[in-house]
Structure formats: C-alpha cells, structure tokens
Amino acid sequence: MRLPTRIILGILLFMVAGISLAQEEVSETTALHSELPKRLFLTDLYLQRGIPSGDNFAGNGLDGGTGFGIRMQFYLPKNFYSGGALSQDFMSVKNTSIAGEYSRATKFNAYLFVGYDYPLHDDWNITADLGYGYSQNKNRQNSSQGGGKFRDTGYVLRFTTSLEYTFSSGVSFYFSPSYEVVNYHIDTAAALDNRFNNGNYFNLALGVRLSVLDYNNVALKKSDNQDLQELQSRNRDDLSIKEKRRLYFLKKREIRKLRKERRRNN
Amino acid sequence: MKKLFFLFLPVLFFSCEARLENDVRALFKTRVVDVSGNPIANMKVNATTFRTNRLIIGQEFSKFSRSDEDFLLGKGMTNTNGEVEFMMLVDGDFFINFNSDNYIANKISVSRQELNNDLLLHISETILKETALVEIDFLNTSGTAEEYNVTFDFESLDCDLIYRNDMLAQDEECLFNTNLSGRFNRTIDDRTFALSVFYPSVIDVVFTNTSGNESIRTFSITSPLERYEITY
Numbered sequence: 001m002r003l004p005t006r007i008i009l010g011i012l013l014f015m016v017a018g019i020s021l022a023q024e025e026v027s028e029t030t031a032l033h034s035e036l037p038k039r040l041f042l043t044d045l046y047l048q049r050g051i052p053s054g055d056n057f058a059g060n061g062l063d064g065g066t067g068f069g070i071r072m073q074f075y076l077p078k079n080f081y082s083g084g085a086l087s088q089d090f091m092s093v094k095n096t097s098i099a100g101e102y103s104r105a106t107k108f109n110a111y112l113f114v115g116y117d118y119p120l121h122d123d124w125n126i127t128a129d130l131g132y133g134y135s136q137n138k139n140r141q142n143s144s145q146g147g148g149k150f151r152d153t154g155y156v157l158r159f160t161t162s163l164e165y166t167f168s169s170g171v172s173f174y175f176s177p178s179y180e181v182v183n184y185h186i187d188t189a190a191a192l193d194n195r196f197n198n199g200n201y202f203n204l205a206l207g208v209r210l211s212v213l214d215y216n217n218v219a220l221k222k223s224d225n226q227d228l229q230e231l232q233s234r235n236r237d238d239l240s241i242k243e244k245r246r247l248y249f250l251k252k253r254e255i256r257k258l259r260k261e262r263r264r265n266n
Numbered sequence: 267m268k269k270l271f272f273l274f275l276p277v278l279f280f281s282c283e284a285r286l287e288n289d290v291r292a293l294f295k296t297r298v299v300d301v302s303g304n305p306i307a308n309m310k311v312n313a314t315t316f317r318t319n320r321l322i323i324g325q326e327f328s329k330f331s332r333s334d335e336d337f338l339l340g341k342g343m344t345n346t347n348g349e350v351e352f353m354m355l356v357d358g359d360f361f362i363n364f365n366s367d368n369y370i371a372n373k374i375s376v377s378r379q380e381l382n383n384d385l386l387l388h389i390s391e392t393i394l395k396e397t398a399l400v401e402i403d404f405l406n407t408s409g410t411a412e413e414y415n416v417t418f419d420f421e422s423l424d425c426d427l428i429y430r431n432d433m434l435a436q437d438e439e440c441l442f443n444t445n446l447s448g449r450f451n452r453t454i455d456d457r458t459f460a461l462s463v464f465y466p467s468v469i470d471v472v473f474t475n476t477s478g479n480e481s482i483r484t485f486s487i488t489s490p491l492e493r494y495e496i497t498y
Binding site: 147192 | 285286287288289290291292293314315336337338339340341342352353354355357384385386
C-alpha cells in the first residue's frame with residue numbers, strides 16, 4: 001500500500017473512532033449543547049505544507065513547499081456546510097527530466113466544497129468535506145533556463161478533514177490534513193501520457209477559524225440576568241432595533257460566561 | 267467596492283506572463299552516430315528556442331534571437347549506444363543542439379509543425395560531422411599583377427541540418443555555404459584564407475582574374491586540420 005493511501009485510511013479511521021467515541025459524551029452534554037449557538041458562517045485562514053505524491057510528474061518531479069489559503073463556508077441545516085476556497089502552494093522542481101525544464105511551480109486552487117461539521121465535545125469539532133474546482137500550476141524557469149513562464153491546468157478533487165479546538169466563542173484553531181487529486185489537461189506524446197494525467201498532493205495545514213454564531217435562536221432559560229429574561233420573554237417582532245441589539249449582546253456575554261463556568265467545572 | 271472586486275477578479279485567473287506553450291510536453295528521441303556509423307556516447311543534447319553563433323572554433327558565442335525569447339526546452343545525454351531521449355517543453359520552432367569536445371556547431375532546425383499532434387519528434391538516426399579548420403594559401407609564383415576574386419563553396423558551421431517532412435537534410439538554401447568571398451593580389455603578395463567547415467566534405471574554390479579567366483579547385487576535407495596551396 002502506498003504512503004498516501006495509508007495516510008488517508010489513517011485519517012478515516014481516526015475520524016470514525018472519534019465519532020463513535022464521541023456519541024457517549026454527547027448525551028451527557030446535551031444540556032450544554034442546547035445553550036451553544038449554532039454556526040452561521042466561518043472563515044478559515046491557514047498555512048500548509050504540500051507534499052506531492054504518487055507515481056506521476058508531481059510525485060516524482062516536484063518538491064513540496066509551503067502554501068497558504070482561505071476558505072469560507074456557510075452552514076446548511078443539520079451541521080452540513082458548503083463553501084468556496086482559494087489556495088496557493090509554492091513548490092520547486094526536483095527532477096527536470098521528469099517534470100520539465102523549469103525550476104518553480106506555484107499551484108493555485110479555486111474550488112467549491114460541501115461537508116459535515118461534527119461537534120465532538122464543547123470545545124472540539126471535526127469536519128470533513130469534499131471539494132471540486134479549478135487548479136493551475138504556474139511554472140517558471142530560472143534564469144539559466146531562460147526565465148520562461150507557462151501553465152499546466154486541470155481540475156482538482158480535494159478531500160479535506162480538520163480537527164478543531166475552540167478557544168473562545170468565535171475563534172478556534174485547527175489542524176487539517178487533506179488530499180487532492182488534480183486531473184491535468186496536459187497534451188503529451190503517447191509514451192509520456194500516464195505521467196502527466198494526474199498530480200496527487202497530500203497537505204498538512206494549521207489555521208485559525210473565525211466563526212459567526214447565531215445568538216438569536218439561543219434560548220437562555222437559566223440565566224439570572226433580569227434584562228435578558230425580560231427581553232427574551234417578549235415577542236421578538238415587538239422589539240425595537242435597539243432592544244434587539246441589546247438582546248444580542250446580552251446573549252453573547254451570557255454564553256461567554258457560561259462557557260467559562262463550564263470550563264472551570266471541568 | 268463590489269465593482270472594483272469584479273474588476274480585479276480576472277487577474278487571479280489570467281495573466282499575460284506565459285510565454286511558453288501552456289499544457290504541453292513533447293518527447294524527442296534520436297540515435298546519434300558519426301559519419302562511419304559508430305554511436306557517439308556521452309554527448310550533451312539539448313533543445314532550445316535560440317541558436318548560438320560560432321565565433322571561433324570551440325566557442326559558442328552570440329545568439330540570433332532576442333534574449334527574452336531564449337528558452338532551454340529540454341536536455342539529455344546519449345548512452346553508449348548513442349541513443350538519447352528527453353521530454354521537452356514547447357515554444358514554436360526550435361533547435362536541437364549537439365555538444366561534445368569533438369562535435370560542436372551541429373544543430374537541427376525543427377519547425378513546430380513537425381511535432382504534429384502526437385508531440386513526438388523521433389529522428390531515427392542523426393549523423394554528425396566533426397569540424398575542421400582549413401587553410402588555403404594563394405601563392406603568387408607567376409608574378410602577375412592582376413587582382414583576383416575568389417568564392418568558396420563549403421559546408422559552413424553556420425548552417426543547420428533541417429528536419430522537415432520526417433527527413434533530416436542539409437539546408438540547401440543556407441547562405442553561409444557560398445557566402446564567403448574575397449579578393450587577393452591587390453598588391454603583389456600571397457594571401458591565406460581560413461575556413462571552418464564540417465568534414466568529411468568538399469570545398470570548391472573558384473577564383474577569377476580581372477580578364478575573366480576562371481579557375482576551379484576542389485579539395486576533399488578528411489581531417490581536422492588541413493592546409494592547401496594554390497599557385498597562380
């Protein structure tokens with residue numbers, strides 16, 4: 001079994017184990033979950049290390065490098081989400097006889113994805129999504145090769161997972177292994193065909209996740225804040241804009257307080 | 267603000283930087299032999315969009331193209347059987363250059379169309395010639411004071427082989443093969459002409475005096491350094 005296959009299986013196994021173990025904890029913390037606001041929208045900013053793999057021009061001819069990316073996703077019902085992403089990876093050529101007579105390759109991806117966000121615990125989430133989109137390697141020769149530039153383009157299929165730890169209500173950090181297969185549209189001589197059909201990349205990313213939470217739909221029955229209880233008990237349509245705003249921030253503060261208390265008790 | 271965003275969005279997807287052909291890799295292969303049919307091993311072979319000009323034997327010097335259009339497309343080295351195969355990038359017409367200590371200035375000029383759709387350039391056999399320095403002395407033994415015109419017809423190092431319609435051939439239209447001409451005996455003296463040529467080859471020397479008498483000499487070049495004397 002090749003290395004990338006093993007890595008993917010490892011991630012899947014880890015996720016399945018995580019989900020089945022988490023089932024028991026959820027029942028204990030259901031009460032707390034009901035107080036947690038749902039996610040509406042989030043933005044990921046990350047740095048990643050891309051590792052080309054596979055028996056093709058990318059795996060044998062390119063050397064991995066660092067990259068960065070941004071992902072934005074909005075939430076669908078039942079913790080499903082959908083979004084778009086942009087990324088850029090800076091790689092170098094380690095074997096010109098396999099990849100071609102150039103020295104650097106910058107991989108640009110733009111893709112859309114759908115996935116599922118599973119809350120393992122109050123502070124821990126795991127996500128998994130599948131994305132599809134456009135990919136382009138911008139290739140450059142060094143000065144001794146003539147400084148020429150050209151592109152290799154294709155479509156990317158990307159499987160992304162992440163393990164996330166929430167620091168405060170809107171900010172979390174995550175570790176995200178992902179695997180992508182790019183189908184390149186490179187015209188080649190018949191003898192070279194298999195080498196330039198695909199490029200596989202395994203990526204390890206570290207990033208920060210900024211969430212926009214839905215405080216409006218959280219009911220805080222246990223709160224001892226009189227203002228909050230009073231505003232919450234009234235019909236939402238009767239509230240003035242100022243009152244709605246006040247309710248929002250009271251809820252936000254209350255949830256933050258609850259989270260702190262819960263951490264202290266744990 | 268939204269308009270501005272849409273204005274700059276295409277910049278992410280398009281750029282006018284790319285100068286080599288996108289999304290393409292070609293394959294070149296050939297077997298390199300000398301004039302007796304023996305394979306030439308360990309010879310550097312490369313594909314470029316530029317060709318170099320020979321200044322003095324053993325040195326490749328100036329180029330015939332603008333420097334921002336000079337690209338190295340691919341390179342390889344012949345094995346003991348003289349075979350070489352390498353993958354190359356593509357950018358219009360190109361040259362296959364052969365370089366080793368004994369073989370310089372051998373080039374094949376290939377047009378983009380020869381790659382066709384199969385993106386394969388397979389020249390079954392490339393026969394390379396070595397280079398020779400030939401000196402031709404004109405010795406005035408008759409004491410004539412007439413001035414002479416001379417032209418040389420030879421295989422110039424500045425002429426390429428041409429690969430066209432799956433055939434490798436000498437460039438018949440190459441101007442350098444007959445370009446070299448000169449005068450001698452302007453004042454009564456001897457004169458030496460030095461020519462760099464591929465060998466084995468034949469040099470035709472045609473010299474004419476002012477009264478229109480034409481003389482022709484033909485020399486067969488078979489070694490790297492040759493010297494001939496013509497008396498008049």
